[in-house]
Amino acid sequence: MDRVSVVVTTKNEAKNIGACLASVAAQDYPREALEIIVVDNGSSDDTKAIARAYADHVCDKGPERSAQRNFGMLEVATGAYVMFLDADMILSRTVVRRCVETMAAGEHVALHIPEIVLGADYFPSVRRFERSFYDGTVIDGARCIKKDVFAAVGGFDASLTGPEDWDLDKKLKCIGSIGLLSRYDFDAVDAYVSRLAHDAIPEALIAFEERSGLDTPLLFHNEAAFDLGRYLKKKTYYTGSAEAYIAKWTRKNPDDPDIRRQYGAFYRFFGVFVEQGRYRRLLAHPAKACGMYFLRFLVGVTYLAKRTRQAGAS
Known part of the structure; x- marks a missing residue:
């Protein structure tokens, strides 16, 4: 049986790390x-104490998530496969097994795992809708890798x-090649997660396939406590290395096709939402689309305002 190393990066994640x-x-x-x-970056709360109840290794590393992930996946991990998660993520029960089965077939060196944004309110449901278009595209990112x-x-x-x-x-x-672990029915998954009581979320998502009747391994990202200001600040922060x-x-390659799509207005505002028949989902949910x-x-x-401020400062 191939060994799988799952690396979770943390900093003051006591409220999330247990469920993850x-x-x-x-x-x-x-x-x-x-x-x-678990690779922690100087938490001052109970993150590491909670992690020790589950983890085989709880380590310290900084200063950013990339250094934390590299440390865990290259220096600590002993598995043939490595997977990385954020502390506010929850896996349905079959994800690891299905990842190994898919990659053991030899076709892919890594896998994108469909990510479902949690939350019953309007903006979390909008984020869930938006994220559903990115699975397996250049906007996505591999999470399980040889x-x-x-x-x-x-x-x-x-x-x-x-x-x-x-x-x-x-x-x-x-x-x-990088494959996509699974595809799912957005309306069925959206309906399932939207009616979950907050205190039942971890158990209901771990047992997602059994309880929902949908045979789909998924990763769930907890954005239920959505704050618009914090969301924009986070998005702006992560554009810092874009250039x-x-x-x-x-x-x-001056005309790199991935770069053109990732940072091109046409693809980010239109192309990714209509390719491969996805426009049908867009038309079916006008309120979420708006x-x-x-x-x-x-x-x-917000990004353009940041660029303008930086240009003025220089």
Whole structure:
């Protein structure tokens, strides 16, 4: 049985880390073949104490998530496969097993895992809707990777903050293909997660396939406590390395197709939402579509305002 190392990066995540690690420990994959690693960045709350109840290793590393992930996935992990998660994520029970089965077939060196944004309120449901269009596209990022391939590409570029996931995907695709673990019915999943009581969320998501009747391994991202200001601040922060990432890849190919899509207004505002028949989902949910474009517009305006301030300061 191939060993799988799951790396979770943390900083003051006491409210989330228990549910995240419980979902990893509850996988229908042999526990002796599952290695749980938490890499903490100086938490001042109970994050590490909670993590020790589940994890095989609880380590300290900073200063950013890329360095934390590299440390866990390259220096601590002993698995043939490595997977990285954020502390506010929950896995449905079959994710690890299905990832191994898919990659063991030999077709892919890494996998994108469909990500479902949690929350019953309007903006979390809008974020869930938006995220559903990105699965398996250049806007997505691989989460489960063959360790030897991850090591061969040097892991994450720790000089980047924000587009390091996209950068990793591009390096991985120089070696082999990245697959998509599963596809799902958006309306069925949206209806299921929208009616979950907050205190029942962890158990209901770990046992997602059994309780929902949908045979789909998924990753759930807890954005239920949505705050517009915090969301825009986070999005703006993660654009800080955009120019360095773009320069890195356009030096090799000035017309790099991934860069053109990731940072091109046409693809980000239109193309990704209509390709491969996705326009039907867009038309079926006009209220969510309006909210999605409202958020996309605000992110764009906030980014341009930041660029203007930086240009004025220089």
